[in-house]
Amino acid sequence: NFGPRLLGRLGADAPGIRLNFLQKPDKDSAPLREGRIDLETAVVEPTMGPELRTQALFRDRLIGVIGATHPLGRKKISTKHYAEARHVIVSRSGLDEDSMEGKLLPERFTRQVACSVGGFATALAVARHSDLVATVPELHTASLRDGMHSFALPVRASGFTVALVW
Numbered sequence: 001n002f003g004p005r006l007l008g009r010l011g012a013d014a015p016g017i018r019l020n021f022l023q024k025p026d027k028d029s030a031p032l033r034e035g036r037i038d039l040e041t042a043v044v045e046p047t048m049g050p051e052l053r054t055q056a057l058f059r060d061r062l063i064g065v066i067g068a069t070h071p072l073g074r075k076k077i078s079t080k081h082y083a084e085a086r087h088v089i090v091s092r093s094g095l096d097e098d099s100m101e102g103k104l105l106p107e108r109f110t111r112q113v114a115c116s117v118g119g120f121a122t123a124l125a126v127a128r129h130s131d132l133v134a135t136v137p138e139l140h141t142a143s144l145r146d147g148m149h150s151f152a153l154p155v156r157a158s159g160f161t162v163a164l165v166w
Contacts, residue, residue, distance in 0.1 A: 001143050023119060026092055032165065044163045054163040060137040062101055062157045065150050067128050073149040082154050086114040088123045088132040101135040104158045124148070137162075 003021055010017050024040065029052060031037045044054050064082060066072055072081055089099040094116045096102065102111075111133075117123050120136045124144050127134035135153070136145075140162065 001140055004143075029165065038166065040165045041162055042165050043160050044165070048165070052165055054165050056161050056163050058139060059159055059161050060139045061159045062104055062135050062153055063138045063150050064153055065124060065127055065134045065136055065141075065145055065148050066132075067130065068147055068149060070131060070133075070149060072133070077151050077154055079154040082133065083109070083111055085112065085133045086131060087111045088126045088130075088134050089113050089116045090118070090120055090123050090136075091116040092118060101157075104160065105135075105153075106155055106157075109155055120144075 003019075007019060010019065022037065024042075027045070027047075029040070029042075029048060032040060032052060033049070041057065042048075048054075064077065072085060075081070089096065089111075090101060091099045096113055096116075099113075099116070100120075114132055115126065117126060120134075120141050121144055123134040123136060124141060126132055128148055137160075138150075
């Protein structure tokens with residue numbers, strides 16, 4: 001979502017700089033500690049070591065997203081509708097209990113999971129062309145949701161801060 005603008009700015013202000021955008025396979029920050037990467041964006045957690053520096057970038061929140069022709073797009077989405085709909089979740093391990101968005105939803109709240117994927121962009125691609133609901137960060141996915149129906153979650157979800165880590 002933010003890469004194109006960052007690349008444009010760097011092209012003007014720092015020509016010759018190369019950026020490599022990598023998928024982070026897990027929560028481990030070893031690549032930072034070992035100098036294999038210079039920066040990462042992350043939701044800062046208490047388990048991050050004191051040797052890592054952080055700078056908050058922005059606050060975000062989860063929203064629901066469905067394809068433009070999804071039947072739920074024609075009605076107010078209740079907690080019951082949301083819970084009973086089929087979902088695509090984002091989980092690096094593929095397990096429901098490891099879903100990134102699930103950690104921010106109410107503790108005993110359950111969804112009907114139809115599939116899991118490794119990232120939010122993939123979750124949106126699946127939701128765009130299926131009857132599945134994706135639960136994604138609002139700001140982080142803004143440009144990826146064009147042409148889709150986005151809605152406020154009908155359940156209380158925790159907000160979170162995205163930070164730059166080095």
